[in-house]
Amino acid sequence: MKIVHSPVKQIIELENHIFLLKIHSPEIANSIKPGQFLNIKVSDNIYPLLRRPFSVCDVEGENIFLMFNIFGEGTKILAHKKIGDDVDILGPLGNGFNFEDDFDTAIIVAGGLGVAPFPFLNRYLKDKEIYSFIGGRSSKDVITYKIINPEISTDDGSLGFRGTVVELLAQNLHRINNRKVKIFACGPNAMLRALRELCLEKNLLCEASTECAMACGFGICQGCPIESSNNPDKYLLVCKDGPVFNISEVII
Amino acid sequence: MSSVDFKVEIGGLKLRSPILLASGTVGYGHEIAEFINMNSLGGIVTKSISLKPRKGNPPQRIVETPAGMLNAIGLANVGVEEFIKEKIPFLKKYDVPVICNIAASSVEEYVECTRLLDYEESIKAFEINVSCPNVKEGGLQFGNDLKSVGIVTNKVRAVTKKPLIIKLSPNVSNISDFAQIVKDEGGDAVSAINTLVGTAFNIFTRKPKIKNVNGGLSGPAIKPIALAKVFEIKRKVEIPIIGIGGIMDWKDVVEFMIAGASAIQLGTVNFINPIAADQIKKDLEEYCVSNKIQKISELTGSYILE
Numbered sequence: 001m002k003i004v005h006s007p008v009k010q011i012i013e014l015e016n017h018i019f020l021l022k023i024h025s026p027e028i029a030n031s032i033k034p035g036q037f038l039n040i041k042v043s044d045n046i047y048p049l050l051r052r053p054f055s056v057c058d059v060e061g062e063n064i065f066l067m068f069n070i071f072g073e074g075t076k077i078l079a080h081k082k083i084g085d086d087v088d089i090l091g092p093l094g095n096g097f098n099f100e101d102d103f104d105t106a107i108i109v110a111g112g113l114g115v116a117p118f119p120f121l122n123r124y125l126k127d128k129e130i131y132s133f134i135g136g137r138s139s140k141d142v143i144t145y146k147i148i149n150p151e152i153s154t155d156d157g158s159l160g161f162r163g164t165v166v167e168l169l170a171q172n173l174h175r176i177n178n179r180k181v182k183i184f185a186c187g188p189n190a191m192l193r194a195l196r197e198l199c200l201e202k203n204l205l206c207e208a209s210t211e212c213a214m215a216c217g218f219g220i221c222q223g224c225p226i227e228s229s230n231n232p233d234k235y236l237l238v239c240k241d242g243p244v245f246n247i248s249e250v251i252i
Numbered sequence: 253m254s255s256v257d258f259k260v261e262i263g264g265l266k267l268r269s270p271i272l273l274a275s276g277t278v279g280y281g282h283e284i285a286e287f288i289n290m291n292s293l294g295g296i297v298t299k300s301i302s303l304k305p306r307k308g309n310p311p312q313r314i315v316e317t318p319a320g321m322l323n324a325i326g327l328a329n330v331g332v333e334e335f336i337k338e339k340i341p342f343l344k345k346y347d348v349p350v351i352c353n354i355a356a357s358s359v360e361e362y363v364e365c366t367r368l369l370d371y372e373e374s375i376k377a378f379e380i381n382v383s384c385p386n387v388k389e390g391g392l393q394f395g396n397d398l399k400s401v402g403i404v405t406n407k408v409r410a411v412t413k414k415p416l417i418i419k420l421s422p423n424v425s426n427i428s429d430f431a432q433i434v435k436d437e438g439g440d441a442v443s444a445i446n447t448l449v450g451t452a453f454n455i456f457t458r459k460p461k462i463k464n465v466n467g468g469l470s471g472p473a474i475k476p477i478a479l480a481k482v483f484e485i486k487r488k489v490e491i492p493i494i495g496i497g498g499i500m501d502w503k504d505v506v507e508f509m510i511a512g513a514s515a516i517q518l519g520t521v522n523f524i525n526p527i528a529a530d531q532i533k534k535d536l537e538e539y540c541v542s543n544k545i546q547k548i549s550e551l552t553g554s555y556i557l558e
Contacts, residue, residue: 213314225308
């Protein structure tokens with residue numbers, strides 16, 4: 001965990017107003033694990049005041065990639081960075097995915113921009129079979145950048161399966177019978193809630209990357225609580241105890 | 253070695269630097285210790301401690317607002333017992349004065365907390381958070397009621413000889429009346445200010461952005477208010493003041509000291525720039541050297557009114 005100032009190398013606009021920011025940051029590239037995040041100060045003044053959390057989409061050599069859409073003022077400023085501009089990065093933060101336990105098949109479940117951490121994770125899953133289930137409200141919300149074997153769902157049926165990504169996954173579970181499966185998920189809370197139910201019912205091992213409004217990103221503001229399944233008297237913190245949790249251990 | 257004398261004194265509390273870290277913005281020191289030199293801080297004010305652990309409020313607890321942020325953490329904390337067992341041993345590893353901030357829902361709880369913690373040698377002073385609902389008075393905040401602030405100060409004073417600081421609420425008409433009662437009831441200093449009550453709505457869902465509806469506003473947005481409050485106290489009451497409210501850099505520190513603060517606390521800035529305390533100290537030294545200020549305490553209340 002450190003603060004580094006790293007220059008923008010490239011700004012890539014994918015389709016549907018999704019941006020990829022390539023930043024030359026050897027300090028972060030050499031230390032970050034898939035699922036960990038960065039808290040970024042997008043301006044050098046007090047507007048916006050707080051850092052903004054981003055997961056790392058991918059790492060290539062000494063470069064890191066951030067994936068985002070223009071959602072608010074922070075991401076607007078980030079999208080308008082010029083090559084060579086400094087990015088003020090605090091990271092790596094939080095706990096990433098654990099991909100060292102016993103499984104032979106990885107299932108990626110992501111909704112919308114929830115695909116962001118998976119290109120990087122995929123690099124660590126080279127010896128596994130990977131299936132990906134990617135959802136969005138409509139075809140323009142479906143992102144499949146560097147996603148392996150994607151099966152698509154949309155709420156409005158404009159692309160792929162009509163319904164939620166968790167419904168799509170449930171329909172396909174028979175395909176992975178007799179395999180040692182681990183699910184890696186990231187997406188809106190409604191998706192994670194449904195996925196959690198499915199995983200508990202079918203006894204599936206699943207790690208989910210969660211999200212919450214936060215200020216500091218490293219535990220001092222206490223701004224990002226998440227309910228723990230094991231201890232109802234104490235919240236966990238998304239930034240420090242997560243953002244990746246075993247999905248059975250949190251109540252989303 | 254710096255040629256500037258950074259030592260300050262606040263109601264009997266001698267500190268090597270006027271730069272303190274504010275309650276609720278650095279937990280119990282674990283995380284911030286990775287970024288700054290704890291051993292050069294003036295002091296660290298702990299997250300509010302209550303008698304029993306508190307879970308705190310459900311999310312969303314935080315939202316950014318123009319030049320500021322609202323928070324409603326709900327005094328989430330580990331409680332006195334775990335604080336003594338788990339947190340104090342960590343803080344003892346450093347040479348940093350610990351100011352223990354106390355929150356409570358009744359006068360008796362303030363007293364009991366202080367009494368239990370008074371034995372801890374590493375706690376050099378108490379800061380009482382009076383911006384808590386008084387359960388026995390129908391949830392009215394202690395800090396908004398002159399009489400309650402007087403009673404809390406008086407009763408806590410009776411159980412500790414350590415410097416007693418009351419952290420004042422800005423959500424009152426005349427903050428100097430509160431500083432006066434703190435002084436009258438035996439308090440040694442005041443911290444000014446705690447957060448201002450604020451809220452924010454989502455214009456699409458029409459729901460409050462913070463689950464608790466109201467939150468405490470902090471950050472640069474509140475600095476002018478905090479300065480006015482510090483200045484008001486300085487002019488009307490003879491009591492040491494610890495200035496708090498939106499300090500982002502050394503210039504803000506100087507401004508607070510000129511307005512009347514003997515020391516300051518860094519709060520929201522820790523979330524954004526966790527190395528702020530070290531940077532500000534270095535910058536302050538440069539300011540003092542180039543302005544021929546030998547003792548930083550000379551700045552306190554050095555305003556000039558035409």
